[in-house]
Amino acid sequence: MSEVVQAIYIRETETRQQPKPHTVYKIEVHAAVRNWFVWKRYSEFEKLDTMFQTIFPKHTRPVSLPPKHYFPRTFNDPEKIEERRRGLEAYLRGILSSRDDRWRLTDIWREFLAIPNNNTLATKEMYTSESWLDEYHTMSNTAREVRSLMNRKHTHMARNEISASHQCTVQAKKLLVFLSAKLSTLESGLNSLSTILSEGELRRRQDMVSSLKDEKDALMQLANTSARADQQLEQQKQQPVTQERKALFNEIKPERKGMGRAFGAAYKKQLQETEVTRGLDNEGLVVYQDQLMKEQDQQIEQFSSILARQKQLGITIGHELDTQNQLLDELDADVDRTQTKLKFANKKLQKIK
Numbered sequence: 001m002s003e004v005v006q007a008i009y010i011r012e013t014e015t016r017q018q019p020k021p022h023t024v025y026k027i028e029v030h031a032a033v034r035n036w037f038v039w040k041r042y043s044e045f046e047k048l049d050t051m052f053q054t055i056f057p058k059h060t061r062p063v064s065l066p067p068k069h070y071f072p073r074t075f076n077d078p079e080k081i082e083e084r085r086r087g088l089e090a091y092l093r094g095i096l097s098s099r100d101d102r103w104r105l106t107d108i109w110r111e112f113l114a115i116p117n118n119n120t121l122a123t124k125e126m127y128t129s130e131s132w133l134d135e136y137h138t139m140s141n142t143a144r145e146v147r148s149l150m151n152r153k154h155t156h157m158a159r160n161e162i163s164a165s166h167q168c169t170v171q172a173k174k175l176l177v178f179l180s181a182k183l184s185t186l187e188s189g190l191n192s193l194s195t196i197l198s199e200g201e202l203r204r205r206q207d208m209v210s211s212l213k214d215e216k217d218a219l220m221q222l223a224n225t226s227a228r229a230d231q232q233l234e235q236q237k238q239q240p241v242t243q244e245r246k247a248l249f250n251e252i253k254p255e256r257k258g259m260g261r262a263f264g265a266a267y268k269k270q271l272q273e274t275e276v277t278r279g280l281d282n283e284g285l286v287v288y289q290d291q292l293m294k295e296q297d298q299q300i301e302q303f304s305s306i307l308a309r310q311k312q313l314g315i316t317i318g319h320e321l322d323t324q325n326q327l328l329d330e331l332d333a334d335v336d337r338t339q340t341k342l343k344f345a346n347k348k349l350q351k352i353k
Contacts, residue, residue, distance in 0.1 A: 005104075005115065006030050008096055010089040013081055014039070020326070021333070023081055025088055029113050038114045042068065043325060045088055051108050059102065063094030076336075111191075129196065132189055132205070139186060139212060142179050146172045146219050154294065158287050172223050179216050183209070203315075210311070214304055222297060 007030040014024050024039045049065045066087030069080065095103045103109055153168035187209055194202055 004032050005096060005113065006032060008089070008092045008113075010085050010092070013085055020330070022329075025085060027092065027113065029115070031115075034116075036114065036116075038112075040112070042084065042088070043322075044112070045091070048108060048112050049091075052103060052106075055106065055108075056102060059100070061091070061095065061103070062098040062100070063091045065091050129193060132186070132193060135182070135186055135189070136205075136208060136212070139179060139182055142175055142182075143212065143215050143219065146175050146179070146223075149175070150219070150222055154290050157290050160282075160286060169223060172219070176216065176220050176223060180220075183213060183216060207312075207315075211308065214308060218300060218304055221300070225293070 009028040009030070010025050011028065012026040014026065016022055016024055022041055024041050026037055026039055028037045029035065045065060046068070049061065052061055066084050095109070098104075109115075149168045149172040153165050153172070156162075156165035156168065190202070190205055190209060197205070
């Protein structure tokens with residue numbers, strides 16, 4: 001459980017020279033138990049606001065973010081820096097005091113303010129760079145074990161070994177619960193290591209955690225689907241064979257004839273057993289269902305890989321945008337210097353005249 005934020009202040013600003021001259025704002029966060037502060041650039045506020053807009057496209061933020069000035073720029077202008085400081089403070093306070101808590105419940109809000117949770121200190125003490133990698137490899141092996149259990153479950157289903165199939169599903173779900181809890185700890189541990197890891201290594205490990213999360217979500221969905229299939233199969237086993245097939249394929253035709261187009265429940269009543277399933281016994285139907293599920297799983301895996309590629313493209317585009325913003329800032333600084341030189345030249349011309 002995370003800290004409850006009670007107040008936010010931005011009282012100080014600072015000019016830093018690395019990696020290039022820029023202004024940072026000191027965000028003081030006051031909670032019920034402890035207080036802390038974080039330094040943020042204006043570009044980081046922009047990223048937060050953009051992510052809010054992406055997550056909640058139909059809702060506007062309680063207070064608008066102060067606009068960015070390119071010509072003339074805010075840097076080296078104390079009045080504009082003070083104006084932006086007040087605007088950024090009002091932006092954060094508006095989200096904090098809003099009756100709509102959708103903004104405060106997001107992970108990006110907690111990460112932006114570096115809101116600690118109860119196990120933050122334990123996590124910091126728990127991981128080093130090497131132990132984090134060891135823990136990640138353990139979680140990867142757990143995910144592979146879950147995948148292996150699901151494959152064994154399908155084998156038992158094909159052999160009509162219902163009890164063994166159910167045990168594989170139960171064990172896989174237990175491991176998935178363990179994996180979900182450990183992934184949260186692993187992600188928190190990575191945040192605590194951000195100060196000792198290089199930017200490239202930190203980004204690489206963040207991608208590793210994201211891939212493991214995607215695998216966990218796919219396995220969770222697969223386990224839930226398999227559990228529902230087991231329940232349906234158990235219910236079918238308790239009925240006579242003839243009634244089972246009639247209930248499955250609705251071999252009893254409707255009494256009314258010439259029904260024309262039908263929708264919903266009426267459409268389902270008109271469904272007939274196909275040529276593929278007509279010659280299969282109960283065990284054959286289970287095998288056929290298992291094949292269909294495997295094909296669906298393959299399609300889901302392909303879709304997941306496509307999403308992963310799209311995510312990587314999005315990250316690359318984000319890095320490129322950051323680079324372009326830096327170039328614009330440098331161009332802005334060059335324009336300021338040129339304007340200063342032009343003013344000096346004009347003064348000299350006036351003296352010559």
